[in-house]
Amino acid sequence: xxxxxxxxxxxxxxxxxxxxxxxxxxxxxxxxxxxxxxxxxxxxxxxxxxxxxxxxxxxxxxxxxxxxxxxxxxxxxxxxxxxxxxxxxxxxxxxxxxxxxxxxxxxxxxxxxxxxxxxxxxxxxxxxxxxxxxxxxxxxxxxxxxxxxxxxxxxxxxxxxxxxxxxxxxxxxxxxxxxxxxxxxxxxxxxxxxxx
Numbered sequence: 001x002x003x004x005x006x007x008x009x010x011x012x013x014x015x016x017x018x019x020x021x022x023x024x025x026x027x028x029x030x031x032x033x034x035x036x037x038x039x040x041x042x043x044x045x046x047x048x049x050x051x052x053x054x055x056x057x058x059x060x061x062x063x064x065x066x067x068x069x070x071x072x073x074x075x076x077x078x079x080x081x082x083x084x085x086x087x088x089x090x091x092x093x094x095x096x097x098x099x100x101x102x103x104x105x106x107x108x109x110x111x112x113x114x115x116x117x118x119x120x121x122x123x124x125x126x127x128x129x130x131x132x133x134x135x136x137x138x139x140x141x142x143x144x145x146x147x148x149x150x151x152x153x154x155x156x157x158x159x160x161x162x163x164x165x166x167x168x169x170x171x172x173x174x175x176x177x178x179x180x181x182x183x184x185x186x187x188x189x190x191x192x193x194x195x196x
Contacts, residue, residue, distance in 0.1 A: 007114055008032070011107050015088040018100045033084035034064075037115055040194050041081035041187065043067070044108070044131070045123035047161050048090040050083050063160040074184045080191060084111060086127060093126060105130060112152075118194045120152055121187060124159030143183050145190060153190055157183040 016030050034051030043050070049062040056078055058064035064083070071081065086093035086104060093101060108130075112120070122128040125138045131154065132146075141156050148154040158180050166176035 004114055007110065008037075011088070011111060014103065014107055018103060019089060019091065019096060029090040030088065031085065031090065032088050033082055033111070035082035036079050037082055039080055039082045039115070040118040040191060041076070041121065042112065042115055042117035042119070043081055043083045043121045043123060044086065044127045045083070045160060046086045046093050046126045047123070047159065048085065048087070048092075050085060050123075050160065056083070063164050066164045067160045070181065070184055074181075074188050076184070076188055076191065082115060082117070084108070086130060093130075117152060119187065119190050120148065120154050121183075122154060122156045124162070125156075126159075128154075128156045143179065143186060145186065155183065155187055155190065 012030055012032050015032065029048075031048060031051065032054070034054050034056050045063075047063050049059060050064040050067065051058055052064075056064075056068065058068060067083070068078070071078075086108065087096065088104065088107065093104065096104065120131070122131055125136055128136045128138070128141070131148070136156065138156070138158070143157065144155075146154040146156070158176055160180075163176050163180040166174040170177075
């Protein structure tokens with residue numbers, strides 16, 4: 001267990017050394033992830049508003065609060081999931097230079113190996129493309145469960161912030177909101193299979 005904790009600290013240290021092109025490193029907030037590290041579900045996004053700390057603390061009206069509320073409604077409990085981002089900091093993945101993005105992908109692989117989730121939810125095409133190492137067509141691949149590396153199931157869905165904005169602009173019946181809700185139902189079904 002101590003070795004695993006040391007590897008988590010190594011991830012935090014490595015992320016802290018990245019982002020030289022993104023303003024002051026001293027002011028950068030490192031956000032490795034939040035939730036249960038031993039959970040069966042790993043949500044991966046590219047949105048620093050998904051969490052504020054390791055205990056699923058979120059800002060009011062943030063994409064993180066939106067995701068957690070929808071998970072609660074669908075019966076996906078906080079102990080069932082962990083949330084992380086591609087950048088593991090308060091900036092977007094695309095704001096890093098290519099060399100740093102490659103390092104962040106390596107750190108994500110290490111994080112996945114440490115967690116051993118049964119299901120990964122890719123929140124948006126940027127995340128899905130970095131996991132699958134290919135271009136994706138979100139309209140065609142969203143909502144489908146894919147067999148990924150090491151027997152892990154991968155579910156591709158929308159970026160939470162996009163869904164939240166769509167719902168705010170178009171109401172509960174917005175297409176993105178309804179499809180995202182259906183994707184969470186699929187996730188719940190996959191979780192039920194894992195839990196037996």
